[in-house]
Amino acid sequence: MTAAKPDNGNKQRTIFICQGTGCISGKSLEITEALKKAVAEHGLPGVKVDFTGCHGFCEQGPVAIVEPEGIFYACVSVADVPEIVESHLRDGKPVERLFYKDPVSDEAIPYHKDIKFYNMQQRIILRNCGRLNPERIEDYIATGGYESLKKCLKEMTPEQVIEEVKRSGLRGRGGAGFPTGMKWEFCRNAPGDQKYMICNADEGDPGAFMDRSTMEGDPHTVLEGMTIAAYAMGSSEGYIYIRAEYPLAVKRVRLALKQSEEKGFLGDNIMGSDFSLHIHVKEGAGAFVCGEETALMASIEGKRGMPRSRPPFPATSGLWGKPSNINNVKSLATVPVIIAKGADWYASTGTEKSKGTCVFALTGKIANSGLIEVPMGIPLRKIIYEIGGGIPGSKKFKAVQTGGPSGGCLPESYLDQPVDYESLAAAGSMMGSGGMVVMDEETCMVDIARYFLSFTQAESCGKCVPCRIGTKQMLDILERICRGEGQPEDIDLLQQLGENIKAGSLCQLGQTAPNPVLTTLRYFRDEYEAHINEKRCPALSCVKLISFYILPDKCQGCGICLRNCPAECIAGDKRMVHVIDQEKCVRCGTCLEVCPERFGAVVKVSAEKVDVPDEPIPVTAEKPAASAT
Amino acid sequence: MTAKKQDTPSGEQEQHKQETKRILNGFSRKRLSLIPILQKVQGKLGYLPREAMTEIAEYLDIPAIDVYGVVTFYNQFRLNPPGKHSIRVCLGTACHMKGGYITLDAWKRRLGINPRETTEDREFDLDTVACVGCCTMAPVTVVDDKPEGGVEPTRVDGILLAFGYDTVTKDKDKSENK
Numbered sequence: 001m002t003a004a005k006p007d008n009g010n011k012q013r014t015i016f017i018c019q020g021t022g023c024i025s026g027k028s029l030e031i032t033e034a035l036k037k038a039v040a041e042h043g044l045p046g047v048k049v050d051f052t053g054c055h056g057f058c059e060q061g062p063v064a065i066v067e068p069e070g071i072f073y074a075c076v077s078v079a080d081v082p083e084i085v086e087s088h089l090r091d092g093k094p095v096e097r098l099f100y101k102d103p104v105s106d107e108a109i110p111y112h113k114d115i116k117f118y119n120m121q122q123r124i125i126l127r128n129c130g131r132l133n134p135e136r137i138e139d140y141i142a143t144g145g146y147e148s149l150k151k152c153l154k155e156m157t158p159e160q161v162i163e164e165v166k167r168s169g170l171r172g173r174g175g176a177g178f179p180t181g182m183k184w185e186f187c188r189n190a191p192g193d194q195k196y197m198i199c200n201a202d203e204g205d206p207g208a209f210m211d212r213s214t215m216e217g218d219p220h221t222v223l224e225g226m227t228i229a230a231y232a233m234g235s236s237e238g239y240i241y242i243r244a245e246y247p248l249a250v251k252r253v254r255l256a257l258k259q260s261e262e263k264g265f266l267g268d269n270i271m272g273s274d275f276s277l278h279i280h281v282k283e284g285a286g287a288f289v290c291g292e293e294t295a296l297m298a299s300i301e302g303k304r305g306m307p308r309s310r311p312p313f314p315a316t317s318g319l320w321g322k323p324s325n326i327n328n329v330k331s332l333a334t335v336p337v338i339i340a341k342g343a344d345w346y347a348s349t350g351t352e353k354s355k356g357t358c359v360f361a362l363t364g365k366i367a368n369s370g371l372i373e374v375p376m377g378i379p380l381r382k383i384i385y386e387i388g389g390g391i392p393g394s395k396k397f398k399a400v401q402t403g404g405p406s407g408g409c410l411p412e413s414y415l416d417q418p419v420d421y422e423s424l425a426a427a428g429s430m431m432g433s434g435g436m437v438v439m440d441e442e443t444c445m446v447d448i449a450r451y452f453l454s455f456t457q458a459e460s461c462g463k464c465v466p467c468r469i470g471t472k473q474m475l476d477i478l479e480r481i482c483r484g485e486g487q488p489e490d491i492d493l494l495q496q497l498g499e500n501i502k503a504g505s506l507c508q509l510g511q512t513a514p515n516p517v518l519t520t521l522r523y524f525r526d527e528y529e530a531h532i533n534e535k536r537c538p539a540l541s542c543v544k545l546i547s548f549y550i551l552p553d554k555c556q557g558c559g560i561c562l563r564n565c566p567a568e569c570i571a572g573d574k575r576m577v578h579v580i581d582q583e584k585c586v587r588c589g590t591c592l593e594v595c596p597e598r599f600g601a602v603v604k605v606s607a608e609k610v611d612v613p614d615e616p617i618p619v620t621a622e623k624p625a626a627s628a629t
Numbered sequence: 630m631t632a633k634k635q636d637t638p639s640g641e642q643e644q645h646k647q648e649t650k651r652i653l654n655g656f657s658r659k660r661l662s663l664i665p666i667l668q669k670v671q672g673k674l675g676y677l678p679r680e681a682m683t684e685i686a687e688y689l690d691i692p693a694i695d696v697y698g699v700v701t702f703y704n705q706f707r708l709n710p711p712g713k714h715s716i717r718v719c720l721g722t723a724c725h726m727k728g729g730y731i732t733l734d735a736w737k738r739r740l741g742i743n744p745r746e747t748t749e750d751r752e753f754d755l756d757t758v759a760c761v762g763c764c765t766m767a768p769v770t771v772v773d774d775k776p777e778g779g780v781e782p783t784r785v786d787g788i789l790l791a792f793g794y795d796t797v798t799k800d801k802d803k804s805e806n807k
Contacts, residue, residue, distance in 0.1 A: 021761075021763060021776070022763050022765060022766065025763055025766065025775065025776040025777070025778065026766075026778075058763070058764075058765040058766075059765045061765070204759060204760075205760070206720070206721030206722045206723075206724075206725075206759045206760035207721050207722035207723050207760060207764055208760070209760075209763075209764065244668065244705055245705075245758065245761065247774075282664075282665075283664075283665070283668060285664055285667070285668065285703035285704070285705040285706060286703050286704035286705040287702060287703050287704060288759065299664065300661065301660060301661055302659075302660040302661045302662065302663035302664055302699070303660070303699065304698055304699055304702040305702065305703070361764065363722065363723040363764040363765065363767070364722070364723055364726055365726065369723075369764065369765040370765060401722075405722070435722065437722050437723065437726070439726065443726055448725075448726070451722070451725050452722075455759065459759075461702075564783065566735060566738055566782060586734070588731050588734060588735065588782055589728070589731065590782050590783065593781065593782075593783065594783070
């Protein structure tokens with residue numbers, strides 16, 4: 001690094017701290033306060049402390065970026081504040097020990113733009129997330145915000161707007177992938193004087209948080225997209241349906257609405273035109289099925305959120321029987337870019353049938369978990385091994401699950417498949433709202449199928465029989481298999497039930513709920529067979545099928561496991577080999593977790609018997625060389 | 630410590646009614662107000678007691694069963710009073726894979742209650758949540774609205790200790806007395 005001259009903080013610098021939900025839980029609010037205080041104490045006139053929404057790289061949180069250099073700091077804590085202020089902000093010398101370290105090469109990377117996690121992405125929907133202060137409309141306007149709305153109102157007819165969006169090839173990012181422009185056209189052409197524009201921000205998939213991050217990091221994009229959509233359809237009333245479990249997103253969207261109204265981008269006669277739009281925020285009360293459009297509308301009306309059969313489609317008879325249109329947060333966030341840069345520009349990214357980019361919440365057993373945006377058609381392998389940095393702890397990849405709780409689990413042989421609506425559907429999975437969960441060899445595929453089904457089963461609204469009773473039957477069978485009580489005929493029964501539920505359910509929840517079971521049966525049938533025939537869980541995960549043992553030749557009699565065992569089922573004494581009472585053991589794994597690594601005396605097995613004494617016996621094992629004392 | 634269905638004392642009932650009425654005044658008498666009303670009443674009272682639900686039904690001129698139907702449909706609403714501290718164990722996909730269910734077992738064991746119940750001293754209530762969107766910090770437990778990352782069984786004791794509940798030494802004493 002070139003020796004920078006101390007510039008005494010006169011140089012213009014802004015340090016942006018991430019204040020997304022992930023980083024806030026890592027104390028980023030406290031860090032911001034400490035930075036402000038320290039900058040004031042040192043009297044640095046050129047230095048500003050500001051915050052942004054989610055950067056997407058939550059794994060490394062709390063994160064901070066110093067502009068204009070673009071230095072990226074990872075895992076910042078309050079204790080690091082004095083050094084950042086004195087060394088970097090005052091003396092111009094970045095703090096090297098806070099640089100992000102590449103998980104593969106272990107190399108420290110100072111600049112944001114050089115980090116693989118970011119530079120392999122193409123950000124359209126998330127273009128502003130982590131780049132501006134989401135609580136200031138001026139920041140959004142400075143990036144060209146609300147220019148697209150102006151262009152629509154001043155230069156384009158509603159029909160032209162619809163045509164542009166149709167030509168761009170944008171498809172619904174909520175999961176179904178229906179062409180957005182066509183949906184708008186249906187609603188525009190439906191007879192009726194009152195039409196409703198609804199933004200679906202009821203992101204209920206476990207493991208998915210892209211809608212939340214978009215609303216927290218760049219709420220004005222969503223509002224602008226929504227206003228353009230309403231203009232295109234001729235709607236004067238809008239609703240944003242947000243999960244109440246996302247309090248920060250609710251707060252920032254409400255604030256954005258207020259600012260937008262004050263600036264005249266919302267309300268009556270927007271920008272001097274004769275187009276008016278009023279948007280209301282509705283907080284969802286926590287029901288997964290409300291992500292389905294007819295259920296969501298029932299919920300806005302104050303009823304139990306249960307789907308109804310279609311047709312009539314919402315475009316002709318939706319909220320209170322009026323023509324309505326529902327779009328996902330990500331679809332709407334894309335709209336201003338399409339208008340600004342043109343349909344052709346947008347359509348140049350992606351594949352023939354799936355245009356543009358898609359956002360994934362990459363989680364599970366992966367080194368760089370976080371929020372990513374990639375062009376449609378990218379192979380899964382690239383997402384997992386290049387952007388995601390691979391599987392941590394040199395474990396082996398087993399499966400990747402896309403599309404939320406009702407998506408399918410794909411094995412290694414599918415890693416070179418392109419990611420788009422059609423390819424994923426052909427493999428038995430789906431695009432869904434964009435959850436992407438990576439599983440390694442320690443994940444039991446039967447248990448994960450049981451887990452997903454237990455979620456969809458609990459969230460089934462109970463209206464139609466295949467979903468209400470069928471998923472319960474499937475879950476009972478899966479629980480039986482995980483307990484080691486499965487029967488050989490269970491596999492066929494699961495297959496048959498799954499296919500019938502898919503064919504017979506009213507809404508997408510039931511039609512997709514069997515996916516995780518059907519795909520794991522297709523790609524990981526051997527694991528089902530091991531559970532049923534050998535009462536063995538190959539991944540050592542199903543609690544009823546595993547046991548913990550303390551190896552007598554390794555135990556040093558230190559007593560750590562005995563003190564920590566919550567079930568008090570370990571017997572032993574100083575310098576005596578400890579013994580687990582298998583009858584009383586709850587298989588929580590605490591003993592394995594706390595046993596010092598240099599002893600490594602606790603093992604986890606399935607369908608195996610380990611030879612251990614019945615009662616504590618004196619320690620005979622030699623002390624491992626690593627222990628100095 | 631088990632949660633028991635107790636009748637609310639009549640003084641408290643009257644107070645609930647008055648609070649509910651005060652909140653109702655700010656809403657139109659339309660069906661679409663129902664969920665926002667329930668959210669606001671629960672925000673104030675901490676849960677939705679019977680007397681509040683009947684009050685709301687009367688105000689909106691709908692059968693009380695419709696109010697109860699909506700309350701039991703949505704996960705957000707609760708029918709029993711909350712504890713002083715709320716413990717929400719995340720059971721999202723990422724948390725499940727990193728052992729969220731084992732963490733839930735640890736909470737159940739330490740507090741002696743099941744999810745959706747409150748300890749008898751009304752200090753803690755326990756519940757699960759489908760996902761709080763902090764998947765990178767799994768397994769997550771939300772303690773008093775603050776997501777805590779990496780909550781494994783041993784950290785459960787640490788969190789309780791911070792509230793002044795020393796479950797670990799109690800256990801140790803027990804085993805030493807044996």
